Amino acid sequence: MRGIVKRFPGVYANDHVDFDLRRGEIHALLGENGAGKSTLMNILAGLYRADGGSIVIAGQPCAFRSPQDAIAAGIGMVYQHFMLIPSQSVTENVILGLREPRWSLNLSQADQKVVALGKQFSLKVDPRAKIWQLSVGEQQRVEILKMLYRGVQILIMDEPTAVLTPIEVRDLFAILRAMAAENRSIVFISHKLDEVLAIADRITVMRGGKVTAAGLDPRSVNKSELARLMVGRDIEFQLERLPYRPSPVVLDVQSLEAASDKQLPALRGINLQVHSGEIVGIAGVAGNGQTELAEVITGLRPKTAGQVLINGQALKDHDVLQAINTGVGHVPEDRSRVGTAPTLGIADNLIMKSYRRPPIASGWRLNRREARAQASQLKDDYAIAAPSLDTEARLLSGGNLQRLILARETSAKPSLLVAVHPTRGLDVGATEAVLRLLIRQRDAGAALLLISEDLDEIMSVSDRVAVMYEGRISAVMETRQANTETIGLLMGGSTLSS
């Protein structure tokens, strides 16, 4: 790819980017969110069209008009969000959308081909299994199989490890290496430095739509150099904090049970305490009840048994307001669909929790001047970058939106702050800012419950770590005494035998 240019409103997503990929290599494309790495690869995969530049594949200039064109040219992309049909089998998903066979569908023949492909690249998947029965890691393998079935020579993986457990990540790396050994080329998009160093043959770093370093040898760079290339400044991996001195219990969860949206048991007897001045991290693979736990504690989901005490006060069901008034702050998992109102302005979004109390409320009226004054103060204090207080929330970047939510949730000085995936999708700089804010709350004496998919983050921020598996807490330990390997095993369902 030479001189690729892609403009989006107001920005150059790709500003004359060059990128080359060799046969049989794993090439990591590293960069923060918004650096333009996904855009570049979407152009290669035919989803976007470049505004300028050229693509040459094996000496042939190409212009893709659609993903089909790209696949025909041997280029396939696996997205972060899988595109699979839950009620259909693996094979059915793999052959979905293919022109051949035209009329008759010979599924068992296709099954065999899927199995054969799986063997070739050590991708173990039962072709007859339905997608909904598979774990996230297995679903990802189906996506890879889909591409292999189509004869893809260049496979682009967009942040493939974001949804995986450490063990699944190891399996994925083995698969990628097997593919590279078979002379296929892989582009590995990521913003996680450790991973990139572990898997890549070469590394290209992007920042602000430009390439800052091309084709680096992972043996000749270290983590902090990469981080600097990616962010443009030095990043601290160790955040400052006060020594760990847990004080009284703030959150006390007692044999809590609750159902999922599908009315299946999601929490099966949770016992957990969080003290003032500590961060308890909940590690676990997505879908093991973490979301439900956060929702029950914040009053959004009714419990089916057990109870939740906050500062000794029992939480009632169907009463979010009580949780808010008891001092529970909540950084929700879904920033845009739960945490903010997209077409209301920043000011209206900032007063979502405080509009009932004076001085913003005066009787049944709303004191707009006071609301705007407070919002303006928060906007400055938390460095929310936006042209005005009336800027619609939907126009904010992920990092800014999260700052807005944190501003709202922490400014009320909560005694308990539940933060669910607070850094998901944020770049390194924004992640650092969010984690700093969380630690500041801890140091100020709040109890924090941190739910995250990112085990490294949990290990670096939490004082204690609890592992959730199938609606239960399988272990709680002090982070100092825990190691990533053990926790990874617990996340996969092993039990502590020692």
Added chain:
Amino acid sequence: MTTPTPYSLLPTPTPRASPRRFAFPYRLELEPRMTTPRWLPWATSLGSVVFALVVGGLVLAYVGGDPIDAYAHIFNAAFGNPGVLSDTLVKASPLILTGLACLIAFRARLWNIGAEGQFFIGAFGATFVVQQMFDKDASPWLVIPTMALMGFACGALWGAIPGFLRGRFGVNEIITTLMMNYIAFFWNDFFIYGRWSDRGFQLTPTFPKNAWMPRLSDFADQFPAFSGITIHAGLFLGLAATVAIAYLLFRTRWGYEIRLIGDNARAAEYAGINIVRNTVFVLALSGGLAGLAGMAEVSGVVHRLQERISPGYGFTAIIVAWLAKLNPWAVIPVAIVFGGLIIGSREIQPSGLSRMLQGIVLFAIIGSEILNRYRVRLVRAQLSQSL
């Protein structure tokens, strides 16, 4: 990773530089707008009306009329002199109230399609007061406020029922509000055909004077200019309601909650707002406003309950609310335009013109929403990737 062997395994990577198909040399590009200029929603609303007028003009021309002439005629018939302007404002009065009714529900993203039924049931409530509660000697200061209260309450009930069903059981309010229109129509029929029928005709006896809301023409003795001006207190009720709704939406806690629910109900729930209660209350307020319009119409214009008290105010209200971009202040001018359309198009054939224009306006206004959110550009299609 040695010599770059061509990908011979590949199924022929054909360079697709020149497709044989005919390609339109331009394509539309949509860019999301970072900010929407203040004037733009007004411009698109106005554009929608112009668009409807052009399409309507084409139809008029097709059936052999002169569109310019027809529109001039409509305009004159609606706004040409104080007399017809007053008629237009009389038609605009219920449209303001029902338009606000739809607006407040739409703001909370509750699709109240039942303003027409709520209008009728409000008229019923007002008539009930006249027929059953007071005789003709009672003071109008007592009768008329009671009628207004009752009209509001009946409409509110008519709105609260679908609200409760939606909030408590998740029943789609579009269906229930629409269906309850018919219940309201036939409910009224039951009374005007039977119990309250005036000598077997399908209408009630004319209300006694103490149930008539004052008109400007009533004061023609003091102000001769008012003679023949039929504007009644309902217009002032509408203006007052506009102020009240605007205040409610932007200066009160409840209004903030309504806006939050409408923008993102999940966020509202997360903020501790009781969605069920608000659904009931918002639809009750919405129904109440439509009911008040019904009361104003029977008390200020018709002076009796009969079948045809509305040319579809409650349905036109949906268009009024959208054309006003859910801005309470804009409801007033929009309602006046539509009132003029109702008055004006009575004057010309084919008589369906006003309905047709309304339909096209709604169509255009929904379509034009994209202009407020995106910048549309026509760009020359190019094969940009192989420069």
